[in-house]
Amino acid sequence: MRFTLDPELAQFESQVRDHLRSAMTPELVEQIHTTGVFHDYEFTRGLAEKGWYAADPAQGERMSPFQTQILIAELHRADAPMYLGETTRMVASVVRQVGTPFVQERVLDGAANGDVTIALGFSEPECGSDVAAASTRAVRDGDDWLINGSKMFTTNGHIADYVFLLARTDPEQPKHKGLTMFLVPTNSEGFDAQAVWTLSGERTNITFYSDLRISDQWRIGEVNAGWQTLLLALEDEHASGWGPHIARLLEHAERWAADTKDASGIARIDDPDVRRRLARAAIEVEVSSLLLSRCAWLEETGQRIEAEGPMSKLFSTEALERASQDFNEMVGPDALRSPFDPTAPENGQIQQIMRFSLGTTIYAGTSEVQRTIIAQRGLGLPR
Ligand SMILES: Cc1cc2nc3c(=O)[nH]c(=O)nc-3n(C[C@H](O)[C@H](O)[C@H](O)COP(=O)(O)OP(=O)(O)OC[C@H]3O[C@@H](n4cnc5c(N)ncnc54)[C@H](O)[C@@H]3O)c2cc1C
Structure with a gap:
């Protein structure tokens, strides 16, 4: 090893x-x-x-x-x-x-x-984790499909050329069986994207499909086999690890600690409490990196990634959240100044990363969903 x-x-x-x-x-x-x-x-x-x-x-x-x-x-x-x-x-x-x-x-x-871009249109206002409950409808009309509905959190949907859309094509079938995937050109009549701002200032979108007509040639995969097509996309998703964001947060925190003195003129880096917090984050960077390397190793040696991917995502996003909250507490009220305030410590990045960290535990499967996968696939626990 x-x-x-x-x-x-x-x-x-x-x-x-x-x-x-x-x-x-x-x-x-x-x-x-x-x-x-x-x-x-x-x-x-x-x-x-x-x-x-x-x-x-x-x-x-x-x-x-x-x-x-x-x-x-x-x-x-x-x-x-x-x-x-x-x-x-x-x-x-x-x-x-x-x-x-x-x-x-x-x-x-x-x-x-890089000339053609594609956003993901899976989540809806009423369903995200339970994505198979999608209710956006696609109805066959001759050689075309007519699409009606809305998708929540279609990140980059306002600039992408296409949305990879999950739509219900047969409401009579059980929910996983009546779905079909389409690639919807965003310049189609009936498409609209409206901004939704996240806590970290990131723009995502709610996208609307109003009598949007596309030819059957834009269908991806078989009719009513959308679930299998969607799984192909998710299988291709590389196991994610968010440790590098903890690493950049740690760089900010270390620089702040080295450059800042307390009221009695002692460098904050000499404070045992500051050192304890820095050390804890450094360990979390290391563990996150190892969990992700294990996924790369499984892939490289032709083995399936089962619970290891969710372990990497879950640990590193929750560690990012922990570390960023810890460093905001360490820096104190000054940490809360915005990146747009030129006097903010570390360009406001310590609070910016904390706000960003919250979304990482939600998208690409929430922490609860990751824990469920680890329990079932990793530990063999019953559903
Ligand atoms: C910034 C951001 C960007 C995103 N980008 C995209 C994108 O580009 N395309 C896209 O399609 N989606 C995107 N999403 C959507 C994201 O995948 C969903 O938000 C996520 O799947 C959660 O769905 P939800 O918001 O409907 O919450 P819900 O599924 O309603 O969950 C609410 C809470 O209940 C918990 N919960 C739900 N089901 C279970 C269960 N079975 N067991 C235990 N707990 C459960 C969840 O963990 C969560 O805490 C984005 C989300 C965010 C925040």
Whole structure:
């Protein structure tokens, strides 16, 4: 068992870091904070030119699981605009497997080079965890489908070219059996995206589908086999680990502790309580990283990721929440000043990361859902 990167992986990591240092310009960082939109076409094309973006439709994945893990970790650590790229990659992989030639021709090349983007339209105002309860309707009309309904939290739906939409096509069937997936062009008449702002200032959307008409060629997978098609997308989702966000939070906290003195002129870094909090977060960074590495190792050795992915997601998001609340308490009221306040300690990032951390325990499966999967698949407990 080795805990260090191979020389090639270490070199890859430093190449990614170098690229991100120059690509994450102060203007881009400001743009992300002022718009709340975590996507930038120029940044994405920069990744694509390096071969570090979506999977190549012709060759399949070009990066090994460990390279992918390093890339995603560095993107997280740089707080880079990456989420629309990830959703596009997930859907492109499904389109490659079960999309019609019509869709493949229009989507795959652009998805690989960053020109075509795809958001996810699964959750609805009335259902998120129980996604199979979706009630957005698609009704067959000759060679077309007419779609009516709404989707909640369609992140980036206002800028994406397509929404990968889960719709109910047969309400008479049991809920998992009457669903079908579609790729809906967002320039279709009847599509609307309205902003929903999260606690961390991120923009997501509620999207509306009003008598939206698309041809059957935009269907992905068989009619009423939407659940199986959706699982293909979720299977392709890399196990997530949010430790790199704890690492960047820790960098802020360490710098603050080194640079700040208490009322009696003693550096905060010399306070045993401050050191205890820093050490605790450092351990959580390490554990998060190891849990995620285990997933990459399973993938690399051709084994299935069962409960290990949920363990990585659950631990690292809850650790991020813990550490960020801890550091806000450590810094005190000053921590609460906004990133837009030039005198805020560490550019307001300590409170910003705390607000961001709360969403991480919700999307891609809430903590409760992850615990259920770990209990059933990992521990073999009954439903
Ligand atoms: C910032 C953000 C971005 C998102 N982006 C997208 C996106 O791009 N596309 C998309 O489709 N969705 C997106 N989502 C939606 C996200 O996946 C859902 O919010 C999530 O699945 C939870 O669904 P819900 O909000 O309806 O809560 P609910 O499912 O109603 O859950 C409410 C509470 O009940 C708990 N709960 C629910 N069911 C169970 C159960 N069986 N056992 C135990 N506890 C349970 C949950 O854990 C939660 O605490 C996003 C969400 C957020 C916050």
